[in-house]
Amino acid sequence: xxxxxxxxxxxxxxxxxxxxxxxxxxxxxxxxxSNHAVNWVNTLxxxxxxxxxxxxxxxxxxxxxxxxxxxxxxxxxxxxxAEDARRLLDHLEIERADVMGYSMGARITAHMxxxxxxRMRSALLGGLGIHLIDGVGLPLGIAHAMEVRSLDDLTDPxxxxxxxxxxxxxxxLKALAACIRGSRQALTKEEVASxxxxxxxxxxTNDDVAGSGPELVKFLPNATAxxxxxxxxxxxxxxxVHKQGVLEFLSKxx
Numbered sequence: 001x002x003x004x005x006x007x008x009x010x011x012x013x014x015x016x017x018x019x020x021x022x023x024x025x026x027x028x029x030x031x032x033x034s035n036h037a038v039n040w041v042n043t044l045x046x047x048x049x050x051x052x053x054x055x056x057x058x059x060x061x062x063x064x065x066x067x068x069x070x071x072x073x074x075x076x077x078x079x080x081x082a083e084d085a086r087r088l089l090d091h092l093e094i095e096r097a098d099v100m101g102y103s104m105g106a107r108i109t110a111h112m113x114x115x116x117x118x119r120m121r122s123a124l125l126g127g128l129g130i131h132l133i134d135g136v137g138l139p140l141g142i143a144h145a146m147e148v149r150s151l152d153d154l155t156d157p158x159x160x161x162x163x164x165x166x167x168x169x170x171x172x173l174k175a176l177a178a179c180i181r182g183s184r185q186a187l188t189k190e191e192v193a194s195x196x197x198x199x200x201x202x203x204x205t206n207d208d209v210a211g212s213g214p215e216l217v218k219f220l221p222n223a224t225a226x227x228x229x230x231x232x233x234x235x236x237x238x239x240x241v242h243k244q245g246v247l248e249f250l251s252k253x254x
Contacts, residue, residue, distance in 0.1 A: 199217075
């Protein structure tokens with residue numbers, strides 16, 4: 001792991017060169033309660049992209065993985081986390097990169113596309129559809145799920161799923177509760193319509209968290225929808241259809 005200072009916050013990241021040549025850089029932003037390894041290494045995304053000639057940069061979002069843990073919800077505003085991603089490009093002296101996020105990472109990617117579009121070649125939004133507009137991320141009850149004494153105190157299936165996942169990834173539960181409370185920013189239809197970057201919206205057809213991908217694409221002027229058939233929110237991320245769709249998209253974007 002490497003580390004850099006993002007306006008006073010220590011952010012961990014990896015920077016993996018392509019198998020051959022220089023390679024266009026792609027920045028990967030993971031989802032809630034995950035980290036770069038669980039979201040991108042274990043699912044073979046890093047291996048897939050480097051084999052195709054891309055330079056892969058993946059960070060641990062603040063409050064996650066090896067990055068600094070913060071306990072003030074305001075520290076987790078989506079624009080603040082998007083600034084971490086932009087500052088990482090600054091740190092690595094990368095002028096422009098493709099940026100791919102999953103779930104919360106896709107929300108961060110969309111905010112980055114609004115704040116710093118000149119730093120991005122494209123935006124790839126995985127595991128997030130129309131809920132970018134008509135939702136505010138995961139239910140607030142997920143914060144409660146992070147704060148109860150044990151998994152046995154929960155009955156709601158989604159709360160149980162995320163608490164179990166957070167425990168599995170060895171996450172700081174207090175930091176995750178602050179993150180859920182602080183990162184609940186939707187975008188307006190007008191804001192989404194102003195994102196003119198080439199955009200891919202990839203959502204599993206059984207995903208009950210993201211909302212419809214094709215519905216979101218209707219508001220994006222330069223976007224393509226990728227349906228990941230038969231996959232839910234957790235399984236869509238590493239699916240081969242997702243990987244094939246991303247590689248095809250990247251090969252065609254300017």
